[in-house]
Amino acid sequence: MDRTGLSELLQRACRREPAALTELIERYSPRVFGLLYRLTRSRDAAEDLLQETFLRVVRTIDRYEHVGRFEAWLFRIAANLARDRARQRARRGDMTPVDVSWADERDQPADHDLVRATDPLERVVQREAREQLLAALGRLSEPEREIVLLRHYSELSFREIAELLGVPLGTALARAHRALKHLRAHLADEV
Amino acid sequence: MQRELGKLEQIVEREMGLLRRLPCAVPDEPCLARVRAAVLAENQRLVRRRRLLRISRTVAGAAAAVLLAVSLRLPAGLHSADPEAILGEWAVAWDASRTRVAHLLDEGWRGEETDDRVDDEAAIDDLFQSLSQTLDRFEDL
Numbered sequence: 001m002d003r004t005g006l007s008e009l010l011q012r013a014c015r016r017e018p019a020a021l022t023e024l025i026e027r028y029s030p031r032v033f034g035l036l037y038r039l040t041r042s043r044d045a046a047e048d049l050l051q052e053t054f055l056r057v058v059r060t061i062d063r064y065e066h067v068g069r070f071e072a073w074l075f076r077i078a079a080n081l082a083r084d085r086a087r088q089r090a091r092r093g094d095m096t097p098v099d100v101s102w103a104d105e106r107d108q109p110a111d112h113d114l115v116r117a118t119d120p121l122e123r124v125v126q127r128e129a130r131e132q133l134l135a136a137l138g139r140l141s142e143p144e145r146e147i148v149l150l151r152h153y154s155e156l157s158f159r160e161i162a163e164l165l166g167v168p169l170g171t172a173l174a175r176a177h178r179a180l181k182h183l184r185a186h187l188a189d190e191v
Numbered sequence: 192m193q194r195e196l197g198k199l200e201q202i203v204e205r206e207m208g209l210l211r212r213l214p215c216a217v218p219d220e221p222c223l224a225r226v227r228a229a230v231l232a233e234n235q236r237l238v239r240r241r242r243l244l245r246i247s248r249t250v251a252g253a254a255a256a257v258l259l260a261v262s263l264r265l266p267a268g269l270h271s272a273d274p275e276a277i278l279g280e281w282a283v284a285w286d287a288s289r290t291r292v293a294h295l296l297d298e299g300w301r302g303e304e305t306d307d308r309v310d311d312e313a314a315i316d317d318l319f320q321s322l323s324q325t326l327d328r329f330e331d332l
Binding site for chain 2: 016018021022025026029030033034037038042043046048050051054055057058059102126129130133137148151153158169170174176177180181183184187
C-alpha cells in the first residue's frame with residue numbers, strides 16, 4: 001500500500017470505521033504475529049499478544065498522529081508487549097518450556113524458498129536450513145534476537161528501530177552486527 | 192562518525208540476508224477471527240462512551256446555564272428557608288449526578304452482554320432524572 005493509501009486508511013481508522021480497523025488487522029497481522037511468535041517462541045503467547053497489540057491500537061488510534069511511520073508505532077507496541085511478557089515470566093520464575101521446536105507445521109516457506117520448492121530433495125534441504133536457522137536464532141540473547149527480528153519483520157530502517165527501542169543508532173547497529181555474527185557462528189555449529 | 196555509521200549500516204543490512212530463509216509464521220484464521228471480534232467490540236464500546244461523553248457535556252452545560260439563570264432570578268430577601276441547608280442538599284444532588292455520569296463514563300456499556308438499546312435509554316433516563324432532581328432542589332429556593 002502506498003503512503004497515500006495508508007494515510008487515508010489511518011484517517012478512517014481514527015474515525016473508528018470498523019472496516020478500516022479490520023483492514024489494518026488483515027494487513028499487519030502476519031508481520032506482527034511473526035515477530036511475536038519468534039520473540040516469545042510460543043504460538044499461544046503470540047496469539048494473545050497479537051490481540052492485545054491491536055486492542056491497544058484501537059484504544060489509542062484517535063490520538064495517533066501520523067507524523068512518523070505507522071509501522072514504527074505498531075511494532076513498538078508489539079515489541080513492548082513481548083518484552084513485558086518476558087519480564088513477567090522472569091519475575092514469576094516461570095520455567096514453562098517454550099515451544100521446543102520453532103518449526104511449526106503451519107509455518108510457510110520463506111519467499112526465498114518458494115521459487116525453488118519443486119524438487120523434493122530441494123525441499124528437504126530447505127526444511128533443514130530453516131530448522132538450523134531457527135535453532136541458531138534460539139541461541140541468541142533476548143536483545144540480540146529482538147533487534148534482528150524487528151528489522152526482519154517490521155521492515156523499518158535501523159534508524160527507526162533505534163528510535164523505537166530508545167537507543168542511539170550506533171547502539172542498535174552494533175547490537176545487530178553482534179547478533180548476526182553470533183547467528184553465523186551458531187549456524188556453523190548446527191551444520 | 193556519520194560515515195562510519197553509514198558503513199556499519201550497509202554491512203549489517205547485507206548480513207541480514209542470513210534471515211532470508213526464516214519461515215513465515217502466520218496466524219491461523221480462528222486466531223484472526225478472535226482478534227477482529229475483540230477489536231471491533233472494543234471499538235464499539237469506545238464509540239458509545241464517546242457519544243455519552245458528548246451528551247453528558249451538553250446536558251451538564253445546559254444544567255449549569257439553567258442553574259445560573261435560576262440563581263440570577265432569585266428575588267432579593269428570600270431568606271425564609273435555611274439557605275445553607277438548601278444549598279447543601281443541592282450540592283449533594285449535584286455530586287450524585289456527577290458521580291453517576293463518571294460511573295457511566297468509566298464503566299461504559301458491555302454491549303455484548305446486555306441489550307444495547309435498553310441500556311442506552313435506561314442509563315440516559317437515569318442521568319436526566321438525576322439532573323432533574325438537582326434542578327428541583329434549586330427551584331425550592
